[in-house]
Amino acid sequence: MxxxxxxxxxxxxxxxxxxxxxxxxxxxxxxxxxxxxxxxxxxxxxxxxxxxxxxxxxxxxxxxxxxxxxxxxxxxxxxxxxxxxxxxxxxxxxxxRDRDTVTSVAAALVEVPSGPPSDRPLPVGVLAHRLGVTPATLRKWERAGILAPARSKGARLYSPDDVRDAELAHLLRRGGYLLDHISAVIEQVRAAGGPAPLAASIEQWRARxxxxxxxxxxxxxxxxxxxxxxxxxxxxxGQTYAAPPVGVTGGAAGSGGSQRGKSR
Known part of the structure; x- marks a missing residue:
């Protein structure tokens, strides 16, 4: 054999x-x-x-x-x-899935607004109006891990980074992506430090x-x-494991008291 x-x-x-x-x-x-x-x-x-x-x-x-x-x-x-x-x-x-994430990130970054963000946090109603969605939608995105707004006296306040993430999520949602996929994309944006650094690494990501x-x-x-x-x-x-050559005793590594001390 x-x-x-x-x-x-x-x-x-x-x-x-x-x-x-x-x-x-x-x-x-x-x-x-x-x-x-x-x-x-x-x-x-x-x-x-x-x-x-x-x-x-x-x-x-x-x-x-x-x-x-x-x-x-x-x-x-x-x-x-x-x-x-x-x-x-x-x-x-x-x-x-990773390829789909790269594709969706690249597509979203093309459309993400490039103007200077406001330094003032936005309340939920203002951000919802800006995106053309309901406050309930933003709360749903929050539960999915897409948004993580701070709170002041119980009210949600969306920082410039939160607004950026919401805009990206809105673009991806319009493209038909599911919330768990969007959450993965937003996580990549945050890890890269924003859309611009992430855009620079897209080709490296694709190459990997x-x-x-x-x-x-x-x-x-x-x-x-x-x-x-x-x-x-x-x-x-007729065996699952390879049989040892003729003249050689079988057995798993380390089996048999006299064999355990042998390392070769």
Whole structure:
């Protein structure tokens, strides 16, 4: 079977990816690569299946992050492809949401009023009239986390930043965006320090999303390659994990009293 073509030490797998041998052992303990085989003296021995799993895991990290990459590989190694694909799907849904947020922010910033804001806070009725909405609408936006006006003697007072956020929210609402999406946009505006700094970072934001999307493609392709070879080997051997080479004892990392002291 293919999994027995190559026999590798931890350092052999580590060297390919610029890792330490200890990192490979840590990944094994974390369950993101199959358990190593063991020699009669208790030393770890890896196969081509382990090398493929490690390559797939490391390729997933840039696009999906450490937690998701680990969850994906653990699902694959327990032969639960549906669970692995569910994690992949969730990451792509989030990427799409992030793209939509960038698009809506960019569109809103084109229309946001550029005149100097008034230094005086506005009461709810004045701001509602200015936007052409009802005070109840502003209170609804507040409950959604879009606005956070101060209060004076129980009355809402909207600062210049609050007015800016309300104007952005109004533009996005007219564009058909839902309140939870608008709330995410406003959060980005606040974090950037206002529309102008955010506008300057839009292209960088888009570039990061593009890089993440490309990294997801690369990771998914490497995972698909591993699934093809791993499933072929499993079908031949009838095992979920790769079998250790002939002459090597099986067992998970750290199992067996005489083996726990061995780190190689």
């Amino acid at each position: 293919k999994s027995q073509i190559g026999v590798h030490r931890p350092v052999d797998l580590a060297r390919v990816h610029g890792l330490s041998a200890q990192a490979v052992r840590n990944y094994e303990r974390a369950g993101v690569i199959p358990p190593a085989g063991r020699t009669a003296s208790g030393y770890r021995v890896y196969t081509d299946d382990h090398a493929g799993a490690l390559a797939a895991y490391l390729a997933l990290i840039p696009g999906y992050g450490y937690p998701a990459a680990g969850e994906i590989m653990r699902a694959v190694l327990r032969d639960d492809l549906e669970a692995a694909l569910s994690v992949l799907d969730g990451a792509h849904v989030q990427l799409r 999303l593009t890089a993440r999307g490309r990294a997801m493609l690369t990771g998914s392709a490497r995972l698909s390659d591993y699934l093809d070879s791993w499933r072929a080997d499993s079908a031949e051997s």
